Amino acid sequence: MPVPKLKAAPSLSPNLQALPLVREMLARPDQLRVEVYILDKVTVIDCGVQAPGGWEAGRLFAAICLGGLARVELHWMNFGGWQWPAVEVMTDHPVRACLASQYAGWAIKKEKFLAMGSGPGRAAARVEDLFQELDYEDCSGPAIVCLESNRLPSPEVAEYIVQKCKRSPADVYILVAPTASPAGSVQVAARAVETGLHKLKELGYDLGLIRSGWGICPVPPVAAGDLAAIGRTNDAVLYGSIVHYNVEDEDDNIASLVTRVPSRASRDYGQPFGELFRRYGDFYSIDPFLFSPAEVWVSNLKSGRTFHAGSVRPDILASSFGLAE
Known part of the structure; x- marks a missing residue:
């Protein structure tokens, strides 16, 4: 099965490219209706578990999940005769942004916690066979992991993610949003x-x-x-x-x-x-x-x-x- 090999170019590092978007969330939590927690130096951003979150938080969540290598916008669109809000994604780096970053391929299991992990931190952890196929690892900067879960990670879960991503706790960011949000x-x-x-x-x-x-x-x-x-x-x-x-x-x-x-x-x-x-x-x-x-x-x-x-x-x-x- 042909899978392109990805070069480890720092200028295209999903973790580095997504970091300014994470910092934007951290700079305006009240506007985005998110809450920020620190678990043993790991930064956790709640985008809908206990915090209300919202559409703009979701747009930024998606852009971060794509490793900062795609444009994400919200629009109205006609779907076969009726108008409805829609999210639009455009990328000139489809494999790196979508498969090496956005794809929810990391099943994070720790004690009673289970969530599918996506985002650029996957390319740091490399626990999936996909990264052997791509021959790719993102060694640059932080590790940003996005979780689809109705529970916030415990300190033990955060430590597990830190270990898998091979980063210091202060360089790990975890975003969480339930499906029903x-x-x-x-x-x-x-x-x-x-x-x-x-x-x-x-x-x-x-x-x-x-x-x-x-x-x-x-x-x-x-x-x-x-x-x-x-x-x-x-x-x-x-x-x-x-x-x-x-x-x-x-x-x-x-x-x-x-x-x-x-x-x-x-x-x-x-x-x-x-x-x-x-x-x-x-x-x-x-x-x-x-x-x-x-x-x-x-x-x-x-x-x-x-x-x-x-x-x-x-x-x-x-x-x-x-x-x-």
């Missing part, structure tokens, strides 16, 4: 470009041919609990997100690939994620190829041609989001 809704919806890249990787595509990625996804309303929120945030990506990639490849390769990328290529396509979870009883029984953007555009920089597949499903979004008629 305004910040959580934004940061999960900001994963459309990353979701498409991961699908392309699973299909065996050479990610080194991808030059840039641009995506937009509806920001789901906050659900009553984390399980319902997981359903809504997944539906936002699977049935509402649109991504565009610039690649340098042969037209025949793109034409044969593009129809396999959107979520509708999956056997489980067409039902809200919550219903699929109740049917199967766990995430791992759901077709892994379902986890894809709803609509995909691919422009070939070599030929000037553009290829397209998939479409948004406003009917499923309306049902999942609980829109009143």
Whole structure:
């Protein structure tokens, strides 16, 4: 499976590039409605567990999660006939920003604490096989870890993260947001470009041919609990997100690939994620190829041609989001 090797360029270090965004959070916690804690010199930023957080905190959370190598903006967008808030992500460093930073590939388990870890600190910890494939480690500066969790880390969890990241405690920053929170809704919806890249990787595509990625996804309303929120945030990506990639490849390769990328290529396509979870009883029984953007555009920089597949499903979004008629 072709995976590009990433150079350890300090100017492209996700941890260094994201640090100014972390400092922005630390400089205006009241405006962002976040709370800051120090656990044995480790800085923890609560973006929605006990603090209320908000959409702007979610936007910054997403930008930090992308290692400061992507532009993240909030907009209104028309999704098949109805207007809805959306988060837009653009990056000219798709593999480094999305897979080496944003991808939630680190299962952080310590005592009774369990959370999926994402963000640039993953490239410091390198506990995932992905970093052996990329032959990449970020040795620059701090380590910034983003957690999707409804619990704040204990001192023991913070110490575990410090040890894995091989940093001093004062150089480790941990951001936390539950799925069922305004910040959580934004940061999960900001994963459309990353979701498409991961699908392309699973299909065996050479990610080194991808030059840039641009995506937009509806920001789901906050659900009553984390399980319902997981359903809504997944539906936002699977049935509402649109991504565009610039690649340098042969037209025949793109034409044969593009129809396999959107979520509708999956056997489980067409039902809200919550219903699929109740049917199967766990995430791992759901077709892994379902986890894809709803609509995909691919422009070939070599030929000037553009290829397209998939479409948004406003009917499923309306049902999942609980829109009143």
